[in-house]
Amino acid sequence: MPAYLKLDHLDKSFIRGGQTTEVLKDISLTIDQGEFVSIIGHSGCGKSTLLNLIAGLTQVTAGAVLLENREVNAPGPERAVVFQNHSLLPWLTVYENVKLAVEKVFSGKKSRAERHDWIMANLDLVQMGHARDKRPSEISGGMKQRVGIARALAMEPKILLLDEPFGALDALTRAHLQDSVMDIHARLKNTMIMITHDVDEAVLLSDRIVMMTNGPAARIGEVLTVDLPRPRKRLDLVSDSRYIAAREAVLRFLYERHRLVEAA
Amino acid sequence: MAVPVQKTDNVTSLPGPKASAKAAEIVALPTRKSDGKGKKILDQLKGIAATTVPPLLVLGVLLLVWQIGFAQPGASLPAPSVIWAEAKDLILDPFFVMGPQDIGLGLRVLTSLERVAIGFGLAAVVGVLLGALVGQSVWATRGLDPIFQVLRTVPPLAWLPISLAAFRDANPSAIFVIFITAIWPIIINTAVGIRNIPQDYRNVAQVLRLNTFEFFFKIMVPSAAPYIFTGLRIGIGLSWLAIVAAEMLTGGVGIGFFIWDAWNSSKLSDIIVALLYIGVVGFALDRLVAAIGNLVTRGTSAS
Numbered sequence A: 001m002p003a004y005l006k007l008d009h010l011d012k013s014f015i016r017g018g019q020t021t022e023v024l025k026d027i028s029l030t031i032d033q034g035e036f037v038s039i040i041g042h043s044g045c046g047k048s049t050l051l052n053l054i055a056g057l058t059q060v061t062a063g064a065v066l067l068e069n070r071e072v073n074a075p076g077p078e079r080a081v082v083f084q085n086h087s088l089l090p091w092l093t094v095y096e097n098v099k100l101a102v103e104k105v106f107s108g109k110k111s112r113a114e115r116h117d118w119i120m121a122n123l124d125l126v127q128m129g130h131a132r133d134k135r136p137s138e139i140s141g142g143m144k145q146r147v148g149i150a151r152a153l154a155m156e157p158k159i160l161l162l163d164e165p166f167g168a169l170d171a172l173t174r175a176h177l178q179d180s181v182m183d184i185h186a187r188l189k190n191t192m193i194m195i196t197h198d199v200d201e202a203v204l205l206s207d208r209i210v211m212m213t214n215g216p217a218a219r220i221g222e223v224l225t226v227d228l229p230r231p232r233k234r235l236d237l238v239s240d241s242r243y244i245a246a247r248e249a250v251l252r253f254l255y256e257r258h259r260l261v262e263a264a
Numbered sequence B: 001m002a003v004p005v006q007k008t009d010n011v012t013s014l015p016g017p018k019a020s021a022k023a024a025e026i027v028a029l030p031t032r033k034s035d036g037k038g039k040k041i042l043d044q045l046k047g048i049a050a051t052t053v054p055p056l057l058v059l060g061v062l063l064l065v066w067q068i069g070f071a072q073p074g075a076s077l078p079a080p081s082v083i084w085a086e087a088k089d090l091i092l093d094p095f096f097v098m099g100p101q102d103i104g105l106g107l108r109v110l111t112s113l114e115r116v117a118i119g120f121g122l123a124a125v126v127g128v129l130l131g132a133l134v135g136q137s138v139w140a141t142r143g144l145d146p147i148f149q150v151l152r153t154v155p156p157l158a159w160l161p162i163s164l165a166a167f168r169d170a171n172p173s174a175i176f177v178i179f180i181t182a183i184w185p186i187i188i189n190t191a192v193g194i195r196n197i198p199q200d201y202r203n204v205a206q207v208l209r210l211n212t213f214e215f216f217f218k219i220m221v222p223s224a225a226p227y228i229f230t231g232l233r234i235g236i237g238l239s240w241l242a243i244v245a246a247e248m249l250t251g252g253v254g255i256g257f258f259i260w261d262a263w264n265s266s267k268l269s270d271i272i273v274a275l276l277y278i279g280v281v282g283f284a285l286d287r288l289v290a291a292i293g294n295l296v297t298r299g300t301s302a303s
């Protein structure tokens, strides 16, 4: 069986003013349908760049991204993105933000009433139905991030791409949203790729953790399979030896073998 | 990442109405519950008084000084009492019609406003479209921006001879002068607004595969709305400046020609009354555009 999503020898360099910066070098990875994969690495190594390549928001320099054996090189709603800073449109209400996506994706396929129900279903999925008429400036950071997730899910994407979705949130809200995402993943069984800085988050949520070396010309250093049964409960895992081992492996990778060298 | 933003003196971020709204808020004193309704109404009256009494007071003092300064016979300008005596009907009845050329100032202002509405309306539509083009494309910016920067400094009246030659008629010429005067700040501010659209919004649009048309109406215009309205507000002010000057030369029944006509028949009192009308209408136009801008951009500025 061919891979669901295949990153085939991706290179990415940026050229500006005659200067070439090699950001990613020879990235190869295959991801199965329904898999939850985290990408972890030090700041600036090229995680967002990699996610943008998969999303089609930036073009590969060499290699190819293949989804179900078809090359993708432009963005599209089947690869929905939850952006690092929510990216809700501030002049639209919560409802209208999701509506913008739903109208575009389902304009010919669902009736007006069905679209409304679908918007509300997605808002309810992230427990934001009650705030449907609020504007982004009137809700908290965690709520904005949830609406961002609802908007992405409402596109019924094949792959959900999350760029540090909880990076700007406090620990409690973060834990709460991590549980929501696990819950959604269990229910919808869609493929998710998430960038994170947080080792615990990566181990808790992922089937596999992709660890990246430091840039420039970052590569995939190691891929760790997290062999923990689902559903996972954060409290039960604290003392689980497999959890502790996975956590240690990631920490060792990040802080022993690929410490961020300031001079680089 | 960010395209360098052209700094121009036209680019300000609509501070006017917000600042004054703040000032008004401060004036509204907090009401204490125990004092009930009477106190509340009293406080509101106080608030209104605090904003209206000082300008009225200053106006009164100015009129007084003016009256004293120009009261003696043979003064170069008429004193307020003389103006009142000579031009009372102009002040009190803006909408009289005594003949084709003898109509109230309100009606004259309306004819001028009609020209402004057409010229400014065209400038708004064309300006926003051109501004969007210039803001979107690096090459359009490079090619057009220097030209715009030069043309925008041309005074309104300098366009008049050319437009008279081109249109061979007074009315379209006046409208063209309005158009060409108002359009530059609209183009330039719109372009800056478009250039400042966050990459995030563009990414959202790309993921959703919005087409050019949808992108323009759903992302560009709302996102750049604060800038667009800054441009529109400068534009309407310039329009009003230009219409009066243009009408002086093209004739017709507008307020501008009225001033010219009054000057030729040495009716200084009429001119002063007309100035008053122009000032009040210009002020109202500015406030109108600002208010619409505030209404439209409610959600845009905060995120």
Ligand SMILES: Nc1ncnc2c1ncn2[C@@H]1O[C@H](COP(=O)(O)OP(=O)(O)OP(=O)(O)O)[C@@H](O)[C@H]1O
Residues within 6 Å of the ligand: A014, A015, A016, A021, A023, A041, A042, A043, A044, A045, A046, A047, A048, A049, A050, A215
């Ligand atoms: N458009 C661009 N032009 C030039 N260089 C870029 C561009 N985008 C990213 N880079 C460079 O690529 C490298 C990786 O950036 P990227 O944003 O992918 O890092 P990251 O791993 O997501 O970092 P963080 O964890 O801080 O978000 C950086 O060194 C950055 O300077």
Ligand SMILES: [Mg+2]
Residues within 6 Å of the ligand: A047, A048, A049
């Ligand atoms: Mg990043």
